[in-house]
Amino acid sequence: MYRLHFTPDAASLAVRLVLEELGQPYEARLIDRAGGELQSESYRALQPLGLIPVLETPDGPMFETAAILLYLADRHGGIAPAPADPDRAQFLKWLFFIAHNIHPTLLQLFYPDRTAGPDCARQVVDHASTRMQGFLSIFDRMLAEERPTWFSADRPSLMAYYLGLLMRWLAAPGARHSFRFPPSDYPAIHAVLLAHEARPAAIKAAGAESLGPTLFTDPA
Incomplete structure (x- = not known):
C-alpha cells in the first residue's frame, strides 16, 4: 500500500x-x-x-x-499513454512543459522573494505573470487544435489533475497577490477541468481535504 x-x-x-x-x-x-x-x-x-x-x-x-x-x-495504467503507445511522445512533451514551465513560474508568482530577494519582488511577479499568460495560452491553443485523447473531458488524465491543481491556485491566489488566471479565460483547458472536478475521484479527494466542489474551476 x-x-x-x-x-x-x-x-x-x-x-x-x-x-x-x-x-x-x-x-x-x-x-x-x-x-x-x-x-x-x-x-x-x-x-x-x-x-x-x-x-x-x-x-x-x-x-x-x-x-x-x-x-x-x-x-x-489508464490515465496516460503507455510507453509503447504512439501518443506517448506528445504526452511526455506536454507533461514536462507543465512541470518545467507552468509549475515553476507559479512558484515565482507566489514566492517572488525566493527568486530575486524582496527588493525585486514586484519585477519578478510582473515578469512571471507575462510568462504564465503565454504558457497557458500555448497549452490552451494546443488543446483546441489537436484535441489529444490524453487531455480530454471524456477520460481521466493524470495531466488534467496536475494542471487542474495548478489552475486552482492561479484562479484564487489570495488578496495579497495582484495576479489571477481564472480557467474560464482558457476555454479548452476549462472544459477538461470542469469534467475532471465532477469525477468521483475529485469529489472524494476534495472532501478529504475540506475543499469545495468546484475544485479546479472556481475554488472557494
Missing part, C-alpha cells in the same frame, strides 16, 4: 487525486508543517529538500510531483 505524506491543498493533492482515480489503497499521513517536520531529519531522508509531496511506494520513496504521477500511471 502507498503512503502519501501531505498537507491540505498542497502539491500532494495531485497525487491524492490520481491515487483515488486509480482506486489504489493508500495511507494519507498529515505532515506537521507548523511543528517543523519538513526540516526534520526523518522527513529529509525521504525528501532531501524538505518539500511536498512524498509518496512511499513498494519501490522506495518518491518525490517531485510529475515523477510521482508518471510512476503511478506507468504502474497501474
Whole structure:
C-alpha cells in the first residue's frame, strides 16, 4: 500500500487525486508543517529538500510531483499513454512543459522573494505573470487544435489533475497577490477541468481535504 505524506491543498493533492482515480489503497499521513517536520531529519531522508509531496511506494520513496504521477500511471495504467503507445511522445512533451514551465513560474508568482530577494519582488511577479499568460495560452491553443485523447473531458488524465491543481491556485491566489488566471479565460483547458472536478475521484479527494466542489474551476 502507498503512503502519501501531505498537507491540505498542497502539491500532494495531485497525487491524492490520481491515487483515488486509480482506486489504489493508500495511507494519507498529515505532515506537521507548523511543528517543523519538513526540516526534520526523518522527513529529509525521504525528501532531501524538505518539500511536498512524498509518496512511499513498494519501490522506495518518491518525490517531485510529475515523477510521482508518471510512476503511478506507468504502474497501474489508464490515465496516460503507455510507453509503447504512439501518443506517448506528445504526452511526455506536454507533461514536462507543465512541470518545467507552468509549475515553476507559479512558484515565482507566489514566492517572488525566493527568486530575486524582496527588493525585486514586484519585477519578478510582473515578469512571471507575462510568462504564465503565454504558457497557458500555448497549452490552451494546443488543446483546441489537436484535441489529444490524453487531455480530454471524456477520460481521466493524470495531466488534467496536475494542471487542474495548478489552475486552482492561479484562479484564487489570495488578496495579497495582484495576479489571477481564472480557467474560464482558457476555454479548452476549462472544459477538461470542469469534467475532471465532477469525477468521483475529485469529489472524494476534495472532501478529504475540506475543499469545495468546484475544485479546479472556481475554488472557494
